[in-house]
Amino acid sequence: MPNQTRAFLLGPLLKGVSRSFYLTLRVLPAGMRDPIALAYLLARAADTIADTSLIPPGQRLALLLSLRERINGTTCDDALIQRVAEEVAGQQIQSDEKVLLESLGPALDVLSQLGDPDRAAVSGIVSTLTDGMEFDLRTFPDEHSGQIVALNEYADLDRYTYLVAGCVGEFWTTMTYAHLPGTLKERPDVMAARGVRFGKALQMTNVLRDCGKDLRIGRCYLPQTLLARHGLDARDLLLPANSMRARPLLIELLRKALDHFRAALDYTLAIPAYAVRLRLACLWPILIGLDTLILLAQNEAWLDPQKVSKVTRQQVYRMIASSLLVAPFDSRVRSAVEARIAQIEARF
Known part of the structure; x- marks a missing residue:
């Protein structure tokens, strides 16, 4: 593959479709950057296929499974x-996502050019992530059906957060040991377990932040057993006025998310101070x-999709600037x- 094609995929196209995650990718040490960036591109392409609601779920699932194979x-x-170019790319509103789907062939070529360990790791993580997308398509109704399905138990939510994010922590850890040997202070099994919880922390944040939006396409990731314990059902959450009534449920899940974030902190502190980019x-x-969780804990209308608790781009840039003086010191x-x-717990 021409170097300029590879450079486009892992440069401008990656930036166009990854938004804030692009900043994290760019700061990574060079050896880790390409396989992680490629895994992101392939997973994002699969996710775009899975989320294109103008296409029937069965058709999306068939394309997703074919891509995984x-x-x-x-x-x-x-x-x-x-088939992806004809059936999915033309449905995209965002031009970057259209270009991504049309660039799937070159991206698969890049995958084939990776060394055996990296290729196996990238294939493995994308396969697991597509398991999570398959879970969504098989579990929840068509977005236009007007129906809502909730997960059954917390174990289902925990498994889901592993499939769509916790597995990324494992992959990240594998890449670190492979490309930066001797850097991490802990054993691989300890770091892998922390990495899983790191990913789950981030996905729990997404689940809580996007609850109002997900409900409107028929997806309730908040389990029925937890809803029932707080005297709620999934349709109650459709009413923004029930945000305060559902606040005890929010607090329970915030506590679980914070426990995962504590493991993410331990993960980060196991990276030596000299490895500042990592x-x-x-x-x-x-x-x-x-x-994001601070905003969510303060949001009295957290179920309202018009009042999503989202960190602004300017806040992200300020955080990045201030973190440069923080990262080198435990x-x-x-x-x-x-x-x-x-600050979050003070709102409980």
Whole structure:
């Protein structure tokens, strides 16, 4: 593949579709950057297929499963690329996502050019992430059906957060040991477990932040058992006026998210201070996630999709600037994280 094509995929196109995550990718040490960026691109393409609601869920699922087989090397279905371009790319409102789907062939070529360990790791993580997308398509109704389905138990939510984010923590850890040997202070099994909880922290944040929006496409990730314990059902959450009534449920799930964030802090502090780029790549999503939870804990209309608790781009840039003086010092990293956790808990 020409170098300029690879450079476009892992440069301008990546920036166009990854938004804030692009900042984290760019600060990573060079050896880790390409396989993680490629995994993101492939997963984002799969996610775009899974989320294109103008296409029937069954058709999306068929394309998703075919893409997973192609990424895993169990099929050489060259017609898949054309099918994605014809059936999905033309439905995209965002031009960057359209270009991403039209660039799926070159992205798969880049995957084939990776060394064996990186190729296996990238294929594995994208496969697991597509398991999470398959879970969504099989569990929840068509977005236009007017129906709502809730997960059954907290274990279902916990499994879901692993499939769509916790597994990324494992992958990230694998890439770190492979490309920066001797850097992490803890054993691989300890770091992998913390990495899983790191990813779950970020996805729990997304679930709580996006609850109002997800409900309107028929998806309630807040489990029925928890809803029932607080005297609620999924349709009650459709009413923004019930935000305060549902606040005890929010607090219960915020506590679970904060426990995961504490593991994410331990993960970050296991990265030596001299590996500042790797530390920053972990610290930024933690701080953005906790700042989101601060807004959520303060939001008396958290179920209203018009009042989403979202950190602004300017706030992100200010956090990035201030973190440059924080990351090289264990005490400052711990203080920055624990102060945010305390601010959230003060709202309980």
